[in-house]
Amino acid sequence: MTEPSDLDPKDWDAFRAQAHELLDACIDRMANARDLPWTPPPEDLGQLYAIQAKGDGEAALAQRLRDQVMPYATGNTHPRFFGWVHGTGLASGVMSEMVAAAMNSNCGGRNHGLIEMERAVIAYCRGVFGFPEAASGVLVTGTSQATVIALAVARRRALGDGSRRSGLGPHRLTAYTGSSTHGCVAKAMELLGMGSNALRRIPQGENGLDMQALRAAIAKDRADGALPFAVIGTAGSVDCGAFDDLNALADLAAAEDLWLHVDGAFGAWLRLADDPWRGLTNGIERADSLACDFHKWMYVPYDCGLALIRDGHTHRATFAGRGSYLDETARGLAAAEYWPCDYGVDLSRGSRALKVWAALETYGAARLGQAISENCRRAGEMGTQIAALPHMALLAPVISNLCVFTADERLTPQQQSALNIRLSEELQLSGAAVFSTVRMGEITALRAAIVNHRTRPEDVTQAVAALQAARAALQRAA
Ligand SMILES: *Cc1c(COP(=O)(O)O)cnc(C)c1O
Numbered sequence: 055m056t057e058p059s060d061l062d063p064k065d066w067d068a069f070r071a072q073a074h075e076l077l078d079a080c081i082d083r084m085a086n087a088r089d090l091p092w093t094p095p096p097e098d099l100g101q102l103y104a105i106q107a108k109g110d111g112e113a114a115l116a117q118r119l120r121d122q123v124m125p126y127a128t129g130n131t132h133p134r135f136f137g138w139v140h141g142t143g144l145a146s147g148v149m150s151e152m153v154a155a156a157m158n159s160n161c162g163g164r165n166h167g168l169i170e171m172e173r174a175v176i177a178y179c180r181g182v183f184g185f186p187e188a189a190s191g192v193l194v195t196g197t198s199q200a201t202v203i204a205l206a207v208a209r210r211r212a213l214g215d216g217s218r219r220s221g222l223g224p225h226r227l228t229a230y231t232g233s234s235t236h237g238c239v240a241k242a243m244e245l246l247g248m249g250s251n252a253l254r255r256i257p258q259g260e261n262g263l264d265m266q267a268l269r270a271a272i273a274k275d276r277a278d279g280a281l282p283f284a285v286i287g288t289a290g291s292v293d294c295g296a297f298d299d300l301n302a303l304a305d306l307a308a309a310e311d312l313w314l315h316v317d318g319a320f321g322a323w324l325r326l327a328d329d330p331w332r333g334l335t336n337g338i339e340r341a342d343s344l345a346c347d348f349h350k351w352m353y354v355p356y357d358c359g360l361a362l363i364r365d366g367h368t369h370r371a372t373f374a375g376r377g378s379y380l381d382e383t384a385r386g387l388a389a390a391e392y393w394p395c396d397y398g399v400d401l402s403r404g405s406r407a408l409k410v411w412a413a414l415e416t417y418g419a420a421r422l423g424q425a426i427s428e429n430c431r432r433a434g435e436m437g438t439q440i441a442a443l444p445h446m447a448l449l450a451p452v453i454s455n456l457c458v459f460t461a462d463e464r465l466t467p468q469q470q471s472a473l474n475i476r477l478s479e480e481l482q483l484s485g486a487a488v489f490s491t492v493r494m495g496e497i498t499a500l501r502a503a504i505v506n507h508r509t510r511p512e513d514v515t516q517a518v519a520a521l522q523a524a525r526a527a528l529q530r531a532a
Pocket residue numbers: 139195196197198199236238290291292317318319320347359
């Protein structure tokens with residue numbers, strides 16, 4: 055045995071015992087997720103976490119992780135957590151994250167196992183989404199970053215290679231999307247120098263973008279000397295889970311010579327679900343780029359998203375370019391033709407592919423797809439129960455996994471909003487269920503997004519009953 059270096063444990067056997075015990079605590083936490091809703095963190099948590107940097111050692115760390123860190127989670131591991139669009143995580147992730155930490159691979163490039171694994175994940179996704187062999191991809195933090203990557207490639211396609219050096223030049227690039235598109239698209243437009251004003255918002259109904267308004271907006275911009283370059287469709291909107299008609303958008307993109315980007319953050323994975331939900335993704339295979347997440351509807355632990363690009367050549371041409379210290383060699387560690395850093399912003403990067411690979415190999419696409427279908431069934435059941443309650447009303451049809459409603463339609467929009475917000479707070483604080491809210495026209499509505507493999511029919515029934523009881527209590531008190 056060599057002398058342990060300064061930062062390694064002094065006693066590996068002691069570390070082994072501490073780590074095993076901590077692993078047991080992690081598994082207990084996961085096995086008991088059903089009994090662990092979100093609870094508000096104590097007010098002095100900031101003080102508790104204030105860095106002392108005294109070097110307390112691994113035994114103290116294990117204890118603090120268990121007692122001071124693990125209890126204060128977001129709560130999205132709980133089966134009645136329906137807020138925002140938060141994935142649950144998977145037991146496979148506990149194993150794969152542990153191995154990733156032990157390996158500590160840098161997945162920017164070079165010749166090692168987890169680069170091949172990322173390649174395998176991208177190849178699998180190409181197959182799922184019907185992209186051609188020449189398509190490329192990169193795993194990123196999430197859909198927000200994937201959108202920046204995708205629109206950077208679209209911009210490069212519109213302006214040519216010179217734009218990497220000269221920027222936008224005199225061109226006024228414009229893009230088109232629906233009124234309820236996620237904010238990450240506007241943010242990408244800002245970051246890429248086009249500005250969010252250049253993102254035209256087209257009216258959007260339950261059946262997607264208004265195609266006539268879209269054509270008119272493109273024609274107007276062309277007449278005004280702008281350079282329309284991309285149309286962004288949504289597969290699963292954050293407000294109500296709606297899908298654009300992706301085939302109609304692909305036809306339009308082809309006719310107008312535009313790049314079709316699809317935001318499928320969670321909805322893209324309906325590709326693995328049963329019909330009718332799978333059918334909502336029809337046309338996704340025609341996109342020029344797709345952004346989606348593994349940390350929402352594939353339940354993979356945070357964080358992991360995907361940018362998938364049809365034209366792998368332009369993708370690489372947008373990002374490749376390394377210093378000479380990163381040159382490939384014929385043999386050895388630097389001998390690898392595929393360097394993920396050539397396809398995105400990051401040079402040094404962790405091994406996100408491992409947790410995706412682990413999830414797919416552990417559970418299989420059929421079981422993951424089944425869990426996704428079940429989530430949609432639960433949303434449908436919630437919709438039916440809400441609609442049957444006196445004065446509660448759905449504010450959008452349940453299309454996929456989102457249920458959006460108001461707690462008392464007899465009230466004014468302002469009163470309804472106040473009641474809905476109050477109810478979401480009460481239910482969160484009581485630990486009964488987590489609903490979040492969303493603006494629907496004049497009303498701040500209650501919203502459930504079910505992306506939780508633990509949610510059973512009785513969880514939906516209990517959550518709706520808790521809502522009804524809380525409404526009754528509030529209205530009695532008023
Ligand atoms: C969550 C979400 C995003 C943003 O994805 P992140 O992974 O949070 O960056 C974008 N679009 C839609 C439709 C989403 O639901």
